[in-house]
Amino acid sequence: MGPLVPDFIGEEFNLIAALLIGIAFGYILEQAGFSSSKRLAGVFYGYDFTVLRVFFTAGVTAAVGIILLEQFSLIDAEFIFINPTWLYPAIAGGVIMGFGFIIGGYCPGTSICAAAIGKKDAMIFVLGALAGVFLFAELFPYMVNFYESSSLGAVRVYDSLGISRGLFIIILIPVAVAAFYFTTKIEKKVSTEADGHSFKGGRHFAFATILIAVTLVLALLPEKNEQMLEEASVLAADPAAVYKVMDSDELAFRLLEGDHTMQVFQIKMQNDRDSLLLPGAALLDLKTLAAKEGSVLLGSTFTKKVLVAGDEQTEKEAYQLASLMGYRNLYILKGGMEEFRNSIFARENIEIIRQSDLVLGEFRSDACTRIETMIMAAKAAPVKTGAVKKVKGGC
Amino acid sequence: MKTKYMNPYLAGFFLGVLLIGTFYISGRGLGASGAIKAVTVHTVNVISPEHSQQNGFYAAFNSSRAGNPLRDWLVLEVFGVIIGAFISGLISDRLKFTTEGGPRVKNGMRLIFAFAGGLLFSFGAQMARGCTSGAALTGMAVLSTAGFVTMMAIFGSGYAIAYFFRKLWI
Numbered sequence: 034m035g036p037l038v039p040d041f042i043g044e045e046f047n048l049i050a051a052l053l054i055g056i057a058f059g060y061i062l063e064q065a066g067f068s069s070s071k072r073l074a075g076v077f078y079g080y081d082f083t084v085l086r087v088f089f090t091a092g093v094t095a096a097v098g099i100i101l102l103e104q105f106s107l108i109d110a111e112f113i114f115i116n117p118t119w120l121y122p123a124i125a126g127g128v129i130m131g132f133g134f135i136i137g138g139y140c141p142g143t144s145i146c147a148a149a150i151g152k153k154d155a156m157i158f159v160l161g162a163l164a165g166v167f168l169f170a171e172l173f174p175y176m177v178n179f180y181e182s183s184s185l186g187a188v189r190v191y192d193s194l195g196i197s198r199g200l201f202i203i204i205l206i207p208v209a210v211a212a213f214y215f216t217t218k219i220e221k222k223v224s225t226e227a228d229g230h231s232f233k234g235g236r237h238f239a240f241a242t243i244l245i246a247v248t249l250v251l252a253l254l255p256e257k258n259e260q261m262l263e264e265a266s267v268l269a270a271d272p273a274a275v276y277k278v279m280d281s282d283e284l285a286f287r288l289l290e291g292d293h294t295m296q297v298f299q300i301k302m303q304n305d306r307d308s309l310l311l312p313g314a315a316l317l318d319l320k321t322l323a324a325k326e327g328s329v330l331l332g333s334t335f336t337k338k339v340l341v342a343g344d345e346q347t348e349k350e351a352y353q354l355a356s357l358m359g360y361r362n363l364y365i366l367k368g369g370m371e372e373f374r375n376s377i378f379a380r381e382n383i384e385i386i387r388q389s390d391l392v393l394g395e396f397r398s399d400a401c402t403r404i405e406t407m408i409m410a411a412k413a414a415p416v417k418t419g420a421v422k423k424v425k426g427g428c
Numbered sequence: 429m430k431t432k433y434m435n436p437y438l439a440g441f442f443l444g445v446l447l448i449g450t451f452y453i454s455g456r457g458l459g460a461s462g463a464i465k466a467v468t469v470h471t472v473n474v475i476s477p478e479h480s481q482q483n484g485f486y487a488a489f490n491s492s493r494a495g496n497p498l499r500d501w502l503v504l505e506v507f508g509v510i511i512g513a514f515i516s517g518l519i520s521d522r523l524k525f526t527t528e529g530g531p532r533v534k535n536g537m538r539l540i541f542a543f544a545g546g547l548l549f550s551f552g553a554q555m556a557r558g559c560t561s562g563a564a565l566t567g568m569a570v571l572s573t574a575g576f577v578t579m580m581a582i583f584g585s586g587y588a589i590a591y592f593f594r595k596l597w598i
Contacts, residue, residue, distance in 0.1 A: 036453060061443050069528060086440060089440065117572075119574075126556025127579070130548070134582065158543070170483055
């Protein structure tokens with residue numbers, strides 16, 4: 034399962050891959066005509082829309098391809114680099130880049146490409162770009178507040194717009210097709226030598242049809258994690274389903290013994306008032322569990338994996354989810370944290386038990402004190418969460 | 429022999445497939461301005477190490493992408509771009525030392541504007557944390573908000589000001 038870095042190929046090979054990828058990148062850019070500033074600038078003056086055609090086709094192809102890889106579990110969406118958004122710096126930077134594009138006639142990638150085939154203006158553009166980084170760095174102390182402002186994290190555009198991924202694709206691809214169509218019309222009007230004159234209508238129509246068909250297929254695909262979560266909640270709703278159950282006393286006993294064959298996973302719930310984190314437990318929510326971070330934590334086959342949540346129903350969902358992901362040796366906590374609280378942490382209940390069952394009462398009273406101490410000690414130390422290694426990326 | 433450029437849709441398709449492959453292999457997208465940044469920072473490191481320690485921008489780069497610049501993913505990728513573009517130019521017979529610009533611009537003027545444009549573009553790319561390749565195209569591939577915002581800002585700004593700079597190109 035991709036990405037191949039860092040599990041399948043090492044750092045050294047990744048660098049060789051970078052070189053080979055770059056060669057292909059440079060070759061395609063040059064073949065597409067991106068080594069010509071006149072051609073690049075044409076997109077802003079209507080005489081040549083090559084940039085728009087190449088850029089949009091590449092963007093749509095890649096977006097569709099990555100969605101499909103994700104869908105068929107060939108690539109792990111949690112592991113690929115999503116460039117995070119700092120909204121205002123992105124807008125301001127983009128506006129400045131627009132000036133650079135019009136004035137300089139290139140963008141950084143295309144300038145390097147054009148410089149490689151001998152364009153002197155491109156070589157000078159690259160020098161300017163080096164100077165631009167230097168200028169930015171020198172002014173950085175005065176801009177750092179702005180640079181760090183309006184951070185939205187690694188958000189997806191459809192989430193920002195508050196629509197589903199399917200709907201976004203339904204909008205995006207026809208917009209691209211319409212853009213291709215209308216810009217070709219514009220191009221033909223503006224320039225008699227434009228590429229648009231030599232395009233064959235039939236091929237264009239076939240191309241557009243394929244894109245629209247792809248749109249429909251993609252729009253109907255559910256997001257993979259959500260699909261699994263849904264399935265798990267259906268399975269968990271079945272009253273006949275069988276679960277391996279651990280009760281509060283056993284869990285308390287194992288916690289006190291420091292049982293290394295057991296790992297507790299505490300599932301965060303929405304509106305969770307329960308801030309009590311069991312000692313040694315990994316805290317995560319169902320979504321994280323469905324993603325790679327969950328599978329890394331759940332990795333070991335031999336440990337008992339106890340799924341703990343505020344209520345038993347959530348535990349059952351987590352159980353079904355983890356077993357859908359192929360994990361075994363799962364347990365749920367009987368009655369959820371609610372019951373654990375009532376039997377181990379409620380001193381008044383313990384007193385009542387003590388009167389009928391002295392041994393159990395003594396055990397619970399002792400467990401209450403010791404587990405509370407363990408929790409206090411754990412609070413002082415950093416909490417173990419679903420943090421796993423990330424692939425580096427970005428500009 | 430003067431050869432034609434590749435069909436833009438086909439080139440776009442290949443570029444898209446390359447991007448998918450890049451994500452599949454390396455878990456990241458394509459870039460360009462990041463390599464320019466790496467070269468600049470390493471140059472400053474060599475010329476004045478004290479200076480690069482004091483400035484937050486250099487310091488942040490040095491703590492995250494320290495070491496030999498030839499072991500930097502983006503630097504190697506851009507090194508590849510140079511080779512790939514050169515091979516393409518060789519095959520299609522486009523290798524030539526020349527200055528290219530709009531019909532009304534003299535070569536000297538074109539070079540001054542090219543420098544200014546490069547400076548601005550690169551400045552903006554640092555601000556937006558990526559350029560047309562690293563932020564806009566790659567961002568579009570993973571449907572990131574940053575990708576679409578940056579792309580719209582670049583092209584929106586370009587179209588808004590194109591009229592005022594028309595003498596440079598038409």
